[in-house]
Amino acid sequence: MAYALNLTATSQVKIGLAKVKGVFVSSGTTPTIAIYDSATASTSDPVVVSTFTSAVPNNYLFAPEGVTLSKGLYVVLGGTNPNVTIFYE
Secondary structure: OOEEEEEOOOEEEEEOOEEEEEEEEEEEEEEEEEEEEOOOOOOOOOEEEEEEEOOOOEEEEOOOOOEEEOOEEEEEEEEEEEEEEEEEO
16 A cells, blocks of 8 residues: 655655655755665665656656665655655555
């Protein structure tokens, strides 16, 4: 079963085995997003999605099965007032 979590700041979404299904960017001024396979909120852990600037609004799907992470799901947000929803298992 997939979950949705709305973020407005950098966040450790899940610790342990996780799967990123998608990202929805609803608002923000030049919002940036990066996703790491990390259980410790560390940007030195493996990069799953390198930092990118999203158009607003925009939807990114990791279909059909998503991207599996072994350590955890850590999302780094930047820009001004980013509003991002992460879909994950």
